[in-house]
Amino acid sequence: MQLSKILKPEAVKVISSSSSKKRLLHDLGDLASSAYGIDANRAVEALMERESLGPTGVGHGVALPHARLDGVTEVIGVFIQLEKPVDFDAVDRQPVDIVFGLFAPEEAGVEHLKALALVSRTLREASICNKLRANKDAQTLYTILTEGQTVQAA
Structure with missing residues (x-):
């Protein structure tokens, strides 16, 4: 499996700031809706339900929120980089x-x-995280994510 198979270029976004963890989950749902056509509200509900089981902030400024969602036919990804970090538990x-x-x-x-x-x-x-943080262009971020994974696999 490669990141390029689960992440589309249009599913990568830079946001200047998000006011809270909940707002950030809404931003993820909105991005998933615009990039993949899934229902944003259902996506947010699924992410919040998963977060209630335990936070998905894995450390070092990285969070991996994830959820199972009815109507999704394959694993899909969305990526957001925040210019101003937010508390994510x-x-x-x-x-x-x-x-x-x-x-x-x-x-x-x-x-x-x-x-x-x-x-x-x-x-x-x-x-990879250092390269991501040094760039604010969505296309560049997509390239870093997908090429970085390919290099690792080689």
């Missing part, structure tokens, strides 16, 4: 500025987990 208590959201079909088993592992491995690389 991360495990290390640090605010997040790199957010990769995943949506998977209700019945997706291993594919959802593979995608989550791939995104986690990619964003665990400090060099």
